[in-house]
Amino acid sequence: MDEKTRTRVGGPEDPREGLEAVVALRRTLEALEAAQVENAFIAGWSWARIAEVLGVSKQAVHKKHAKRIRGRYPGESPRRKGRDQ
Amino acid sequence: MIFTRFTDRSRKSVEAALGEARMLGHDSLGDEDLVLGILRADEGLAAEALTSLGVTLEGAREESEEMLADSLSSIGISLEEVRREAGDAFEMRIPEHRRIPLSPRAKKALVEARKEMRRLGDNYLGTEHVLLGILGNEDGTAVRMLVRLGVVPETLEERLFELRGRAAG
Numbered sequence: 001m002d003e004k005t006r007t008r009v010g011g012p013e014d015p016r017e018g019l020e021a022v023v024a025l026r027r028t029l030e031a032l033e034a035a036q037v038e039n040a041f042i043a044g045w046s047w048a049r050i051a052e053v054l055g056v057s058k059q060a061v062h063k064k065h066a067k068r069i070r071g072r073y074p075g076e077s078p079r080r081k082g083r084d085q
Numbered sequence: 086m087i088f089t090r091f092t093d094r095s096r097k098s099v100e101a102a103l104g105e106a107r108m109l110g111h112d113s114l115g116d117e118d119l120v121l122g123i124l125r126a127d128e129g130l131a132a133e134a135l136t137s138l139g140v141t142l143e144g145a146r147e148e149s150e151e152m153l154a155d156s157l158s159s160i161g162i163s164l165e166e167v168r169r170e171a172g173d174a175f176e177m178r179i180p181e182h183r184r185i186p187l188s189p190r191a192k193k194a195l196v197e198a199r200k201e202m203r204r205l206g207d208n209y210l211g212t213e214h215v216l217l218g219i220l221g222n223e224d225g226t227a228v229r230m231l232v233r234l235g236v237v238p239e240t241l242e243e244r245l246f247e248l249r250g251r252a253a254g
Contacts, residue, residue, distance in 0.1 A: 017159055024156035027110045027177065028167060035174035042174075068180040 037065045041073070087195055090202070090210045094129040098212050099195075101125040106185050109149055110177025113188040116219050116227035119195075121145055129212030130252065134244040138236050148230050150177075190225050194218040213245050 033054075040050045047066070051058040088096060102122025106114040109121075123131045124142040154164040168175050179185060187195075198218030202210045219227045220238050228238055 017156070020156045021160045024153045025160065025162065027112055027153065028157060028162070028164065030112065030179075031110055031175055031177045032167060032171055034180070035171040035176070038174040039172060067182055 034065065034068070037061065038069050038072070041065075041069050087192070090199075090208065092129070092209050092211045094126065095198075095210055095212045095215050097128065098122040098126040098131070098215065102191075103185060105146070107179045107181075108177075109146065109153075110179055111185070112179060112183075113186050114191050115188045116190040116194045116222065116225045117145075117149055117230045119191055119215060119219055120227045120230065121149065123212055123216060126212075130245060130248045131212035131216035133248055134213075134216065134241060135236075137244060137248075138241060140231070140234055140236060144234060145230065148233050152226070152230060152233070190222060190227075193222065194225070194227075197221045213249060216245060217242065 037050055037054075040053075047062050048058045051061040054061060088099070091099075099119065099122055102114055102118040102125075105111075105121035105125060106118040109118070111118055120135070121142065123129070124135060124140065124145055126132065127136075127142075157164050157167075195215065195218060198210060198214040201214045201217040201221075202208075205214070207214070219225065220242055222228060223238070231238065231241065
């Protein structure tokens with residue numbers, strides 16, 4: 001691949017800048033996912049429904065988010081009995 | 086063990102760095118977090134040197150956040166807009182149950198810190214050695230953050246030795 005093609009296709013010209021953008025995006029994505037799952041939880045969505053829209057298993061969503069969100073909203077949504085102790 | 090010979094102060098700084106990394110959403114502890122930790126613990130020669138050059142914990146935190154926002158905008162994403170869209174639930178903080186590993190750069194800085202300790206003939210690993218270890222990596226995030234804060238790495242190093250001389254003398 002010649003230099004020209006690369007800069008045209010690849011976004012930032014400095015590889016470090018490009019890679020750092022990936023890191024920034026990953027961190028932001030994590031925060032965004034946490035926020036949107038929390039928003040859905042507050043809106044009364046079940047873990048199953050949240051998982052379905054995210055396109056992952058219910059277990060995965062639960063494992064990643066339940067502890068944090070439950071900790072934040074103790075006593076909320078008792079129908080969502082889950083796997084955490 | 087990586088913390089052998091660390092003084093209470095330098096150990097505290099690294100612990101504080103972990104807190105900073107968690108708060109800022111850094112999924113691994115970077116060398117810039119080590120600087121933040123030094124400032125947060127606010128003990129020892131390194132904190133004194135940084136403070137004397139006008140670096141504050143608040144300022145460094147903001148700069149670190151600014152660097153993330155700049156990275157995102159380099160690919161056309163506005164952190165502000167993401168924040169606005171996601172609402173109040175949005176925060177960069179990493180949940181307590183998630184472990185934050187040391188980044189390769191931070192690890193390297195701590196390894197270099199030990200070399201600095203030996204080079205200087207010291208038998209303790211203080212915050213000054215940690216800071217020297219960090220400054221050894223010109224390509225690191227910490228050095229770039231400090232430069233953005235108006236610090237000349239060489240000046241910081243000189244200040245560190247000045248303070249060291251004073252403490253010894």
